[in-house]
Amino acid sequence: MPHVRIVHLALALALGLAALAGCGPKKRPDGTLDAGSTGAVTAVPTAVEPKADAAHGKELVAQFQCNRCHDGLAQIEPAPQNKHCVHCHRDIMDGKFKGKPDTIARWQPRVKDLQDAPSLEAAGKRMAARWLEDYLLLPVDLRPGLVQAMPRLDISREQARDIAAYLVAGEVADTAPAPRGDAGKGRQILESKACGTCHAFSGVAFLGGTAAGALAFTIDPKELPRAIRLAPDLRHVRARMSPKRARAWLADPKAVKPDTLMPKVALTESEITDVLAYLYNATLDVPPAKGVPARLAVLSRRVTFEEVDRKVFHRTCWHCHSEPDYAIGDGGPGNSGGLGFKPRGLNLSDYNGIAAGFLDGNNERQSIFAKDKDGVPRVVRALMARHAEEAGAPTGEVRGMPLGYPALSLEDVQLVETWIAQGRPRT
Numbered sequence: 001m002p003h004v005r006i007v008h009l010a011l012a013l014a015l016g017l018a019a020l021a022g023c024g025p026k027k028r029p030d031g032t033l034d035a036g037s038t039g040a041v042t043a044v045p046t047a048v049e050p051k052a053d054a055a056h057g058k059e060l061v062a063q064f065q066c067n068r069c070h071d072g073l074a075q076i077e078p079a080p081q082n083k084h085c086v087h088c089h090r091d092i093m094d095g096k097f098k099g100k101p102d103t104i105a106r107w108q109p110r111v112k113d114l115q116d117a118p119s120l121e122a123a124g125k126r127m128a129a130r131w132l133e134d135y136l137l138l139p140v141d142l143r144p145g146l147v148q149a150m151p152r153l154d155i156s157r158e159q160a161r162d163i164a165a166y167l168v169a170g171e172v173a174d175t176a177p178a179p180r181g182d183a184g185k186g187r188q189i190l191e192s193k194a195c196g197t198c199h200a201f202s203g204v205a206f207l208g209g210t211a212a213g214a215l216a217f218t219i220d221p222k223e224l225p226r227a228i229r230l231a232p233d234l235r236h237v238r239a240r241m242s243p244k245r246a247r248a249w250l251a252d253p254k255a256v257k258p259d260t261l262m263p264k265v266a267l268t269e270s271e272i273t274d275v276l277a278y279l280y281n282a283t284l285d286v287p288p289a290k291g292v293p294a295r296l297a298v299l300s301r302r303v304t305f306e307e308v309d310r311k312v313f314h315r316t317c318w319h320c321h322s323e324p325d326y327a328i329g330d331g332g333p334g335n336s337g338g339l340g341f342k343p344r345g346l347n348l349s350d351y352n353g354i355a356a357g358f359l360d361g362n363n364e365r366q367s368i369f370a371k372d373k374d375g376v377p378r379v380v381r382a383l384m385a386r387h388a389e390e391a392g393a394p395t396g397e398v399r400g401m402p403l404g405y406p407a408l409s410l411e412d413v414q415l416v417e418t419w420i421a422q423g424r425p426r427t
């Protein structure tokens with residue numbers, strides 16, 4: 001009975017994968033199992049690849065707290081102001097945060113680059129489910145003008161698929177190819193309509209900036225800097241959105257996504273066809289390999305805790321790894337848990353917290369200074385893993401820190417490493 005055996009193998013595989021992902025087979029409301037429950041011979045493909053579950057995806061979006069950075073999630077409110085990583089920073093920039101003017105002025109340069117994340121409104125009218133799934137597993141840099149990045153979350157393939165299903169909200173994939181336009185003309189239109197005011201297009205010749213003549217669009221000058229930060233690199237369009245959706249977008253961005261900052265650009269139907277021909281068919285250069293930089297040798301001068309604390313721990317790390325009592329019971333995602341991470345109990349806000357280390361998978365305390373087989377302290381490994389993530393290189397089991405924020409300069413990593421090598425003096 002070869003068929004039956006195949007079904008069982010597929011079922012075992014599906015269940016095994018689900019169990020590995022820590023989320024077991026899901027029960028349907030009628031009590032049957034989701035994975036391979038039909039048991040029919042024809043069900044082999046479904047058993048291997050269970051159907052994405054949008055309702056579960058919505059639960060996961062709440063669990064991963066995507067609403068602390070992203071607005072525009074269907075049926076999920078933005079996180080309250082005191083938890084919202086983007087709104088709070090933006091309020092500080094816009095002068096809406098209550099506080100002493102000199103304190104606000106001191107904060108502003110720190111949060112200037114942390115005040116934007118794209119809203120996910122109408123994600124399904126723009127982005128393909130498959131692209132979303134891959135992106136959630138391994139985020140790439142989509143916006144050269146945006147410093148903050150999408151953090152690498154602790155997400156399984158199944159979870160990413162369910163979240164993607166929630167985000168696309170029933171929009172079905174359409175696979176029609178790009179219409180046959182004139183890519184050469186399309187390129188000229190991108191230049192003459194000054195799309196490069198906001199967009200980079202990596203892999204092709206530079207688009208140029210603002211057009212000298214009258215612009216083909218209007219935008220409130222106050223909104224322009226944010227529009228530039230939020231404009232994606234057009235390189236990714238062909239993987240992210242179908243030509244049909246890109247056409248609707250170019251015809252009227254706000255009709256697709258009301259909260260978008262992209263203005264409507266005057267384009268005729270045939271101009272759009274030509275632009276699409278270029279967006280989808282232009283030959284893209286392979287991006288130059290960024291390479292993971294090498295660590296600097298430890299310094300010979302003395303490094304005090306005061307210096308590493310001021311320049312690293314109490315500057316950048318502290319915001320996610322703080323003393324819980326101080327922040328109304330929330331020590332940040334790197335201490336009390338959050339963004340889908342379990343509490344790791346790592347308080348980087350003072351010397352004792354740093355010395356106490358973090359909780360491992362078995363809830364046992366581990367030192368952040370413990371050396372790995374190459375003699376690299378765990379915390380230095382985490383700082384270099386962020387450099388590796390930014391370069392698109394594999395990083396191994398240690399997650400890059402600071403999570404989703406620019407890697408520390410090599411000089412700052414050197415400072416941390418030197419302080420550790422000098423025996424972590426308290427003064």
Ligand code: HEC
Nearest residue numbers: 064065066069085117118140141142143148149150151339
């Ligand atoms: C700490 C803040 C933060 C959290 C939490 C976060 N994101 Fe993001 N996300 C970002 C930023 C910043 C970007 C823009 C990155 C870029 O353009 O390179 C982004 C980009 C994205 C994009 C691409 C959107 C676009 O228009 O290009 C998607 C989709 C996305 N995030 C989904 C999610 C989901 C789903 C979750 C929760 C599972 C999540 N994000 C959690 C900050 C966050």
Ligand code: HEC
Nearest residue numbers: 068081082083084085088089107110111315316319320405
């Ligand atoms: C209630 C307001 C508020 C919220 C909520 C908030 N922040 Fe901040 N954040 C600040 C302020 C104020 C600063 C600058 C403080 C300073 O310089 O000491 C800051 C700075 C930072 C920095 C340091 C930037 C640097 O200089 O290196 C990071 C990283 C950061 N925040 C991440 C986050 C993340 C992630 C979240 C959500 C989990 C978050 N913040 C939520 C107010 C907030």
Ligand code: HEC
Nearest residue numbers: 118193195197198219227230231232237240260261262265
């Ligand atoms: C004033 C700034 C601005 C100009 C000018 C502009 N765009 Fe955009 N564009 C944006 C922003 C911002 C987004 C992201 C929208 C969002 O997520 O809300 C965007 C999104 C897009 C997208 C969807 C990309 C994706 O990966 O999701 C395409 C395609 C696009 N623009 C093409 C163009 C073309 C072609 C032109 C010129 C005809 C142009 N844009 C002019 C700001 C601009």
Ligand code: HEC
Nearest residue numbers: 316317320333334341344358368379382398399401402403
């Ligand atoms: C945006 C929030 C955020 C910022 C900023 C941040 N962390 Fe983390 N950190 C986390 C989270 C969440 C975890 C738990 C990750 C996990 O469980 O895989 C963590 C875990 C860690 C760990 C231990 C876990 C391990 O497996 O190695 C170290 C060490 C660490 N962070 C160091 C730092 C340092 C040093 C900085 C500042 C340069 C920093 N972090 C900044 C969120 C953050």
